Amino acid sequence: MDDRIPTTLPLVPLYDKVLLPSIVTKVSLDGYQARSLSRKLENSNHTFILCVPLINNPLDGDFYHTGCVANVLDVDTSMPDNVVFLVQGVCRAQIQDIHSQDVEETSLMDSTVELKQTRDTNNKNDQTVWIKTIQQLGKDFINKMQMIGVASSVLVPFKKRLALLDDPSHAITDSSSSAKILDLAHFLLCMTDASFGEKLAVLSLTDCNAIVHEIQTIVTRHMQILNESKQMQQSCEEKLDKKRREFYLRQQTHVIAPSGHTDTVSLDNLSLLSCSSSSLPQKTTVPSSQYKQQQKQQQHQQQHNDNGDDDNGCLFMPTQGDDEDVVDLKNQLNNAGLPSHIQSTIKRDLARLSKIPGSAPESVLVRTYLEWIADLPWRKSLASARPAVEISVAKQQLDADHFGLDQVKRRILEYLSVLKIKKDTSSPILCFVGPPGVGKTSLSNSIAKALQRKFHRIALGGVRDEAEIRGHRRTYVGALPGSIINGLRKCGVNNPLFLLDEIDKLVQGTHQGDPASALLEVLDPAQNNAFTDHFLNVPFDLSNVLFVATANSVDTIPGPLLDRMEVIHLDGYTLDEKLDIARSYLIPKQLNAHGFTSPHNHPVSSGKNDSVVFSDQVLSHLIENYTMESGVRSLNRTVAAVCRYKCREYADHLESNHLKDSAPYDPVVRHQDISTILGMAPFGNETLADSIDTPGIVTGLAYSQSGCGGILPIEANQMPGRGMLHLTGSLGDVIKESAHIAVSWVKANAYVLKLTESQRQVLLSDMDLHLHLPNGAVPKDGPSAGVAMAVCIISLLSGKAIPRTTAMTGEITLRGQVRPVGGIKEKVLAAHRAGVNKVILPAINERDVVQDIPDKIKNDLTIVYCRTLWEVLESLFDEKLIQDSEALHCQAQYASRL
Numbered sequence: 001m002d003d004r005i006p007t008t009l010p011l012v013p014l015y016d017k018v019l020l021p022s023i024v025t026k027v028s029l030d031g032y033q034a035r036s037l038s039r040k041l042e043n044s045n046h047t048f049i050l051c052v053p054l055i056n057n058p059l060d061g062d063f064y065h066t067g068c069v070a071n072v073l074d075v076d077t078s079m080p081d082n083v084v085f086l087v088q089g090v091c092r093a094q095i096q097d098i099h100s101q102d103v104e105e106t107s108l109m110d111s112t113v114e115l116k117q118t119r120d121t122n123n124k125n126d127q128t129v130w131i132k133t134i135q136q137l138g139k140d141f142i143n144k145m146q147m148i149g150v151a152s153s154v155l156v157p158f159k160k161r162l163a164l165l166d167d168p169s170h171a172i173t174d175s176s177s178s179a180k181i182l183d184l185a186h187f188l189l190c191m192t193d194a195s196f197g198e199k200l201a202v203l204s205l206t207d208c209n210a211i212v213h214e215i216q217t218i219v220t221r222h223m224q225i226l227n228e229s230k231q232m233q234q235s236c237e238e239k240l241d242k243k244r245r246e247f248y249l250r251q252q253t254h255v256i257a258p259s260g261h262t263d264t265v266s267l268d269n270l271s272l273l274s275c276s277s278s279s280l281p282q283k284t285t286v287p288s289s290q291y292k293q294q295q296k297q298q299q300h301q302q303q304h305n306d307n308g309d310d311d312n313g314c315l316f317m318p319t320q321g322d323d324e325d326v327v328d329l330k331n332q333l334n335n336a337g338l339p340s341h342i343q344s345t346i347k348r349d350l351a352r353l354s355k356i357p358g359s360a361p362e363s364v365l366v367r368t369y370l371e372w373i374a375d376l377p378w379r380k381s382l383a384s385a386r387p388a389v390e391i392s393v394a395k396q397q398l399d400a401d402h403f404g405l406d407q408v409k410r411r412i413l414e415y416l417s418v419l420k421i422k423k424d425t426s427s428p429i430l431c432f433v434g435p436p437g438v439g440k441t442s443l444s445n446s447i448a449k450a451l452q453r454k455f456h457r458i459a460l461g462g463v464r465d466e467a468e469i470r471g472h473r474r475t476y477v478g479a480l481p482g483s484i485i486n487g488l489r490k491c492g493v494n495n496p497l498f499l500l501d502e503i504d505k506l507v508q509g510t511h512q513g514d515p516a517s518a519l520l521e522v523l524d525p526a527q528n529n530a531f532t533d534h535f536l537n538v539p540f541d542l543s544n545v546l547f548v549a550t551a552n553s554v555d556t557i558p559g560p561l562l563d564r565m566e567v568i569h570l571d572g573y574t575l576d577e578k579l580d581i582a583r584s585y586l587i588p589k590q591l592n593a594h595g596f597t598s599p600h601n602h603p604v605s606s607g608k609n610d611s612v613v614f615s616d617q618v619l620s621h622l623i624e625n626y627t628m629e630s631g632v633r634s635l636n637r638t639v640a641a642v643c644r645y646k647c648r649e650y651a652d653h654l655e656s657n658h659l660k661d662s663a664p665y666d667p668v669v670r671h672q673d674i675s676t677i678l679g680m681a682p683f684g685n686e687t688l689a690d691s692i693d694t695p696g697i698v699t700g701l702a703y704s705q706s707g708c709g710g711i712l713p714i715e716a717n718q719m720p721g722r723g724m725l726h727l728t729g730s731l732g733d734v735i736k737e738s739a740h741i742a743v744s745w746v747k748a749n750a751y752v753l754k755l756t757e758s759q760r761q762v763l764l765s766d767m768d769l770h771l772h773l774p775n776g777a778v779p780k781d782g783p784s785a786g787v788a789m790a791v792c793i794i795s796l797l798s799g800k801a802i803p804r805t806t807a808m809t810g811e812i813t814l815r816g817q818v819r820p821v822g823g824i825k826e827k828v829l830a831a832h833r834a835g836v837n838k839v840i841l842p843a844i845n846e847r848d849v850v851q852d853i854p855d856k857i858k859n860d861l862t863i864v865y866c867r868t869l870w871e872v873l874e875s876l877f878d879e880k881l882i883q884d885s886e887a888l889h890c891q892a893q894y895a896s897r898l
């Protein structure tokens with residue numbers, strides 16, 4: 001017995017465990033108690049305490065009558081709220097009295113103790129029996145452990161201690177021999193899953209013989225349980241494949257030796273193997289020599305936990321009833337890096353899954369849900385994604401992929417600069433607006449490349465159901481997540497670039513919810529860090545995703561969405577721009593795609609002919625006669641068609657190479673061959689210049705919803721009737737209203753326009769008027785045909801033809817004002833393509849022409865800007881229809897009447 005141990009010791013309650021002599025364990029105390037204990041130890045000249053198990057309500061302080069005197073080996077103050085004392089049991093002690101010297105209620109009590117000597121025997125035979133008993137017990141235990149697959153390295157510390165009993169140099173001969181045998185017996189007891197009560201029973205014994213006998217009984221009983229558990233496990237394992245077993249054992253050994261090192265063994269943890277995986281160890285008892293190392297690992301583990309990681313990296317432990325798929329699923333979920341706030345939801349679903357029979361339909365639903373959760377990149381980012389945008393790299397990428405578009409590129413770089421300075425993606429979303437084929441998608445792709453992010457396109461055209469964006473609730477049959485979560489799963493990282501393509505084509509106002517409102521949450525930086533898909537029903541952080549949208553027109557983009565985006569307009573290309581794009585980008589790409597080399601690499605003169613050569617004349621012919629578009633998509637397809645034809649020619653040439661008289665391959669595409677290659681030109685044969693000018697036919701200008709400009713012929717005719725107006729050509733409400741305004745204005749000014757002989761005469765009183773806009777199958781709407789319709793009616797009624805090469809656009813008011821319209825660049829370019837030589841535009845649109853139309857086009861056209869319909873008519877008719885004074889007089893008259 002250690003005579004340094006005083007009879008009054010600080011009393012430390014053990015809430016859920018029993019300390020036995022020679023065992024090392026950690027005792028965790030809260031701030032007040034820890035301070036109290038430290039004070040007591042500082043004031044005394046020893047490091048002994050009394051560890052007493054609490055047997056009832058801790059608040060009542062109902063202590064067991066026997067405790068274990070322990071020596072404090074180390075103190076860990078690294079955790080803010082708890083201080084951990086590393087203690088080693090020394091001997092049993094009986095509590096005589098409990099008292100407190102401190103006035104503070106929360107401080108630890110003191111206890112007067114009587115140390116209890118274990119009753120030894122000097123009988124060598126008894127000692128030999130104990131040694132044999134413990135040795136046999138220990139060997140059986142080790143065998144069992146190995147049988148259930150515990151790595152033998154884990155058992156090394158115990159084996160070493162056991163071996164000491166055999167070692168003659170350590171032969172147990174002295175008086176402390178019984179104590180040493182007891183130490184080993186205690187150690188063995190702690191390795192099993194002995195219960196609190198069983199350990200308490202051992203603590204209360206003082207007779208060596210009784211202690212060894214009690215421990216033998218407990219350990220034997222536990223090994224029997226282990227045996228039965230093993231048999232059960234074996235029968236289960238027959239159903240499990242190799243992978244499943246490996247995982248199970250791996251997780252077990254993982255819990256036993258978190259570090260994987262053989263020396264650091266968690267003795268209480270070993271008890272997990274006794275069968276019940278649910279009885280997870282709470283506290284750790286270790287041999288003192290390994291304490292420091294384990295402490296470091298625990299700190300490391302603590303850091304992981306603080307970062308949201310789970311205990312031992314394994315949140316979802318497989319259980320014996322789990323089938324192969326569920327084990328795989330749990331494995332995936334463990335590796336998915338789930339944020340802490342959704343772990344409880346997932347645990348609940350896993351628990352549900354374990355209760356539902358595998359054949360039940362609901363089981364499939366829960367599994368599908370958990371598979372989605374496991375597949376999502378909760379924490380995974382593309383490592384190579386640039387943390388800070390490099391503007392120079394982005395510029396190089398944009399220049400390498402696109403010709404021209406200087407304004408657009410400048411605005412993109414400005415946007416990226418904001419990202420760089422702000423260092424987050426919460427700035428407004430970019431939205432590229434322009435006609436088809438002008439490079440909106442490919443610009444977005446270039447941005448993704450420059451930022452080294454994964455690129456994913458979400459097509460929003462025709463999306464009418466909110467669920468397509470936000471998923472269906474799990475209660476629906478066949479429910480799945482929406483396109484945002486789907487895209488993230490496909491990308492596998494949480495920081496891709498999402499292209500929301502054709503955001504203007506969202507269908508609104510259906511009974512299936514509003515997809516635009518679902519997108520609002522996605523695009524709003526203030527909300528999208530907790531985007532909740534209906535299917536997942538747990539928030540997902542989208543704040544790392546960079547969103548870019550595209551649209552053909554801003555008119556149909558819902559207002560609140562438009563508000564959250566920074567719109568960048570891309571206009572249609574001119575002929576020269578198309579030529580440049582074709583030469584520098586489209587042709588090299590198509591040559592490469594068809595296996596040809598670029599003529600620049602092998603000039604024709606070099607004798608290497610495996611290429612295709614397009615002259616500028618041929619390219620212009622292709623652009624003007626085979627494509628009629630604002631962008632270059634059809635041109636790209638046309639170039640591809642020519643390359644295919646040449647490819648066939650080249651292949652034929654290679655096959656017939658051995659024939660002397662075979663014609664050599666000609667890489668040059670000749671103008672006269674184009675019709676053979678592509679067939680007759682669909683456009684360009686009939687230009688407006690060839691059309692016959694007829695009264696009642698006028699050339700208007702249109703801007704389609706897809707962002708394309710075009711020519712819009714307008715025809716008018718009159719027939720006997722009762723002054724009715726007939727409108728045909730798939731016209732929308734707005735364009736119909738424009739027609740009515742045009743008719744009203746003409747009727748109101750019929751006398752001044754010399755269409756009636758007196759002011760009182762009613763125009764068209766016995767005639768019907770019919771306005772038709774050809775291409776009847778194509779829906780048309782908008783106010784911009786107002787000017788053209790008014791002019792068309794005047795042309796019909798006055799019998800004066802307007803040249804077809806004169807095109808016009810503009811909205812009119814009832815009093816003949818000409819209002820500005822959109823899509824001027826596309827309209828003017830389309831007019832130029834169609835052979836128009838004079839364009840009449842609203843005066844306010846002059847700034848669009850100045851800004852957007854290239855000088856070359858402006859020089860080819862006569863552009864007239866008008867404020868009123870009178871100015872339009874003046875610019876159209878050589879002979880003045882009205883006298884200025886007359887018109888003013890007439891207007892004043894009407895004004896006074898009003």
Ligand SMILES: Nc1ncnc2c1ncn2[C@@H]1O[C@H](COP(=O)(O)OP(=O)(O)OP(=O)(O)O)[C@@H](O)[C@H]1O
Nearest residue numbers: 401402403435436437438439440441442581585633
């Ligand atoms: N300025 C340009 N320089 C080089 N290539 C271009 C340019 N503009 C367009 N292209 C090419 O034209 C093709 C069509 O472009 P893209 O698909 O990006 O058009 P878009 O504007 O997204 O059309 P849509 O509205 O129909 O989606 C692509 O191959 C693209 O590389």
